[in-house]
Amino acid sequence: MEILTQIFSLETLSSTLRMATPLAIAAIGGLYSERSGIINIALEGLMLAGAFIAVVVSYFTGIPWLGLLGALVFGGLFAMIHAVVSIKYHADQVVSGVAINMLAAGGTVFMLNIIFNTSGTSESVNALPYWGPFKPTVYIGLLVVFIAHYVLFKTPFGLRVRSVGEHPHAADSVGIDVEKIRYICVGISGILAGLAGAHLSLGVLDSFREGMTAGRGFIALAAMIFGKWTPFGALGASLLFGFSQAVQIRLQGLGIPTEFVQMIPYIFTIIALAGVIGKSTPPTAIGEPFEKGKR
Amino acid sequence: MEPILEMKAITKRFPGVLANDNVNLDLYQGEIHALIGENGAGKSTLMSVLFGMYTPEEGEIFYKGQKLDIDGPQDAIELGIGMVHQHFMLVPTLTVAENIILGSEPKRGLKIDIEKAIAKVNELANKFGLQVDATAKVKDIPVGMQQRVEILKALYRGAEVLILDEPTAVLTPQEVEGLYQIMESLTEQGKSIIFITHKLKEVLRISDRITVLRKGKGIGTVTTSETNQKELARMMVGREVLLEVEKEEADFGEVLVEVSNLSAFNDRGMEALNSVSFQIRAGEILGIAGVEGNGQTELVEVLTGLREATAGEYNLHGDSLYNHSARKIKEAKVAHIPEDRHKHGLVLDYTVEDNLVLGYHYREPFAKGINLNFNNLAEHANRLIPEYDIRPQNKEALARSLSGGNQQKIIVAREFDLGPEFLIASQPTRGVDVGAIEFIHRRILEQRDEGKAVLLVSAELPEVISLSDRIAVMYEGEIVDIVDAAEATEEKLGILMAGGSLEGGIANGS
Ligand SMILES: Nc1ncnc2c1ncn2[C@@H]1O[C@H](COP(=O)(O)OP(=O)(O)OP(=O)(O)O)[C@@H](O)[C@H]1O
Ligand SMILES: [Mg+2]
Numbered sequence: 035m036e037i038l039t040q041i042f043s044l045e046t047l048s049s050t051l052r053m054a055t056p057l058a059i060a061a062i063g064g065l066y067s068e069r070s071g072i073i074n075i076a077l078e079g080l081m082l083a084g085a086f087i088a089v090v091v092s093y094f095t096g097i098p099w100l101g102l103l104g105a106l107v108f109g110g111l112f113a114m115i116h117a118v119v120s121i122k123y124h125a126d127q128v129v130s131g132v133a134i135n136m137l138a139a140g141g142t143v144f145m146l147n148i149i150f151n152t153s154g155t156s157e158s159v160n161a162l163p164y165w166g167p168f169k170p171t172v173y174i175g176l177l178v179v180f181i182a183h184y185v186l187f188k189t190p191f192g193l194r195v196r197s198v199g200e201h202p203h204a205a206d207s208v209g210i211d212v213e214k215i216r217y218i219c220v221g222i223s224g225i226l227a228g229l230a231g232a233h234l235s236l237g238v239l240d241s242f243r244e245g246m247t248a249g250r251g252f253i254a255l256a257a258m259i260f261g262k263w264t265p266f267g268a269l270g271a272s273l274l275f276g277f278s279q280a281v282q283i284r285l286q287g288l289g290i291p292t293e294f295v296q297m298i299p300y301i302f303t304i305i306a307l308a309g310v311i312g313k314s315t316p317p318t319a320i321g322e323p324f325e326k327g328k329r
Numbered sequence: 330m331e332p333i334l335e336m337k338a339i340t341k342r343f344p345g346v347l348a349n350d351n352v353n354l355d356l357y358q359g360e361i362h363a364l365i366g367e368n369g370a371g372k373s374t375l376m377s378v379l380f381g382m383y384t385p386e387e388g389e390i391f392y393k394g395q396k397l398d399i400d401g402p403q404d405a406i407e408l409g410i411g412m413v414h415q416h417f418m419l420v421p422t423l424t425v426a427e428n429i430i431l432g433s434e435p436k437r438g439l440k441i442d443i444e445k446a447i448a449k450v451n452e453l454a455n456k457f458g459l460q461v462d463a464t465a466k467v468k469d470i471p472v473g474m475q476q477r478v479e480i481l482k483a484l485y486r487g488a489e490v491l492i493l494d495e496p497t498a499v500l501t502p503q504e505v506e507g508l509y510q511i512m513e514s515l516t517e518q519g520k521s522i523i524f525i526t527h528k529l530k531e532v533l534r535i536s537d538r539i540t541v542l543r544k545g546k547g548i549g550t551v552t553t554s555e556t557n558q559k560e561l562a563r564m565m566v567g568r569e570v571l572l573e574v575e576k577e578e579a580d581f582g583e584v585l586v587e588v589s590n591l592s593a594f595n596d597r598g599m600e601a602l603n604s605v606s607f608q609i610r611a612g613e614i615l616g617i618a619g620v621e622g623n624g625q626t627e628l629v630e631v632l633t634g635l636r637e638a639t640a641g642e643y644n645l646h647g648d649s650l651y652n653h654s655a656r657k658i659k660e661a662k663v664a665h666i667p668e669d670r671h672k673h674g675l676v677l678d679y680t681v682e683d684n685l686v687l688g689y690h691y692r693e694p695f696a697k698g699i700n701l702n703f704n705n706l707a708e709h710a711n712r713l714i715p716e717y718d719i720r721p722q723n724k725e726a727l728a729r730s731l732s733g734g735n736q737q738k739i740i741v742a743r744e745f746d747l748g749p750e751f752l753i754a755s756q757p758t759r760g761v762d763v764g765a766i767e768f769i770h771r772r773i774l775e776q777r778d779e780g781k782a783v784l785l786v787s788a789e790l791p792e793v794i795s796l797s798d799r800i801a802v803m804y805e806g807e808i809v810d811i812v813d814a815a816e817a818t819e820e821k822l823g824i825l826m827a828g829g830s831l832e833g834g835i836a837n838g839s
Contacts, residue, residue: 209403
């Protein structure tokens with residue numbers, strides 16, 4: 035009983051929403067990229083870089099909103115490395131993503147040292163203000179999900195994105211610029227991953243910590259897969275995973291090993307991939323470089 | 330009258346291949362212009378140049394008197410040129426309407442105006458007699474409808490000139506008939522059509538003029554009313570071609586293949602084969618006729634180990650092969666030419682050499698222990714490529730880069746070379762040229778004359794009638810009748826294929 039009231043308290047529910055926000059935002063980022071046919075396991079690194087830039091900009095300007103903007107811009111630009119390498123040079127998208135993750139992990143530690151002259155944690159900076167019970171990024175995150183649904187399933191752009199991820203040659207044959215669509219989508223995924231990172235460093239906390247994303251980029255990917263590559267599915271999965279993280283914090287000290295709770299998102303993902311809860315099929319052309327003349 | 334479109338001295342090279350060599354083509358408004366030639370002659374390439382998918386090294390294109398500078402399909406589409414590709418360009422997960430509007434979507438505010446799209450699609454469909462289900466997903470509709478969707482896609486974009494690359498290769502005879510009517514109604518409404526095919530009878534029936542390509546060169550353009558099949562075949566191949574192979578008197582031996590009461594489900598879990606029984610003797614070709622989708626595909630899959638049967642028996646030489654694995658069945662010397670070469674016959678990103686041993690690669694002489702024997706692989710390829718006239722003669726080429734007909738020859742070479750006891754050939758001449766058809770037909774008859782058993786499934790009734798010794802007609806998963814090929818006619822088979830019976834059908838005077 036004790037445990038149940040602990041789990042379903044109002045506090046857990048609001049912390050669920052806070053925990054789910056970065057997952058949902060990054061998952062939507064991954065969704066744009068993967069729906070256009072580009073695997074994006076760089077979300078983790080893009081988030082980390084976004085979290086860092088947000089703090090740096092807030093530190094120098096004193097304005098957290100500029101920090102947020104900086105994270106968006108930098109996330110988008112940083113993702114362009116992944117875009118150019120995979121779209122223009124047809125490199126393996128998983129390898130490119132791993133490289134970005136490593137670059138971000140190393141780069142943030144290095145810059146932390148140079149800018150703040152510390153290792154581990156930055157100084158505290160001005161964080162985003164509360165809007166009612168939550169930070170603005172929580173509301174923005176929800177908005178991002180609804181907009182993604184609208185864009186992907188109601189607009190011409192979304193139709194083109196889906197066609198490019200399923201059958202790029204068909205899209206090409208009706209005059210759609212496959213590469214342009216993919217650049218835009220990878221760019222959006224970088225912007226959203228940056229937003230998710232800023233939520234962690236300026237929303238949840240007011241500073242940057244080494245490796246502070248702690249695998250959330252991968253959990254976001256899991257949420258995207260568990261949500262069957264749809265925005266609302268990804269939101270649902272993020273809430274579920276966010277809930278499991280919130281519970282994990284509550285359960286600390288109650289004698290249940292937290293490792294078990296940490297495993298939950300991954301176990302769900304494996305179950306989803308194994309097809310237990312209906313089939314979760316990725317876009318057909320995912321991971322395949324597009325070569326125009328090829329048939 | 331001036332031609333609406335002129336292609337002048339087009340030259341297009343691929344690495345190591347001169348695909349178009351100084352080719353000319355002109356098209357008049359309202360004309361159906363057929364483009365024919367052997368596999369790999371450069372037909373699809375020439376049309377892809379016109380549609381802006383490839384940039385030619387040399388040559389000019391004039392459209393309505395103006396010199397064109399086409400850079401990408403978008404330009405061609407804007408000019409009013411539409412193309413239906415040899416391999417369909419449809420997104421399976423999108424609906425028919427979405428596929429048709431893709432790239433030129435009607436909008437209301439920021440949104441796609443899907444109601445307007447569906448209305449427009451239905452309006453076009455009615456105007457040209459192209460019946461489609463606008464809200465169905467493309468992956469759920471039959472190929473015949475996919476074809477109509479492709480044509481609608483071009484018309485929706487306001488195509489004045491329509492390129493059809495082998496549109497009839499995957500259609501049933503009824504669907505082909507429907508397509509002709511569509512083509513005629515299109516030209517009546519002022520559209521012009523370039524039409525690629527290997528079927529000379531079709532060409533003579535439907536086209537106004539014919540341009541022939543051979544090995545990348547334009548051989549000439551003739552007026553349809555002044556030519557005939559023999560002349561066209563000679564222009565295409567450069568020699569006399571036997572349009573119908575002569576068949577020797579059959580010499581049947583004992584029963585080799587025995588199938589009784591075989592049943593199976595299709596992919597959707599519905600009964601697709603219902604208690605099918607037949608026998609094939611040594612030295613006999615059993616043809617299977619039927620409208621596509623009446624269980625032929627499932628029958629072949631069960632016989633080759635690609636699908637599990639739910640009941641029945643299947644013996645070769647008295648040994649049961651019932652529900653054995655594909656590998657076991659291959660090892661029992663059952664050869665298979667699959668109907669969908671991209672799905673089952675080839676690995677497109679492997680070389681010709683590797684594809685020539687696919688499925689046999691683990692055995693002597695191609696493998697020794699866990700290693701492949703590269704010398705033997707190369708030798709095998711060097712022998713088969715000229716013997717089966719696979720072009721280009723390059724064993725290192727990727728299967729993907731070959732033309733459709735040459736891809737088919739790779740499979741035929743592989744499956745025939747290993748001396749099967751029982752040959753299962755499903756649509757063996759789909760998409761191949763007259764020369765290759767003659768060649769494949771000869772090889773099939775050779776198998777029979779050597780005392781092997783052959784099961785021939787084909788949507789081409791003339792092919793079934795001329796090759797088979799007996800013909801089984803399938804309808805809704807059952808064999809409704811087995812007739813002697815000598816007594817079979819297209820009409821008789823047509824009645825059976827539609828589910829009628831010969832007594833009833835003939836008594837009704839049809
Ligand atoms: N993208 C490509 N890369 C390399 N070679 C190619 C490519 N496209 C075509 N070829 C080669 O160019 C030649 C002409 O091919 P094309 O597809 O135009 O022939 P086709 O006349 O349409 O044949 P089919 O009747 O078999 O479809 C062939 O030798 C083919 O292998
Ligand atoms: Mg072709």
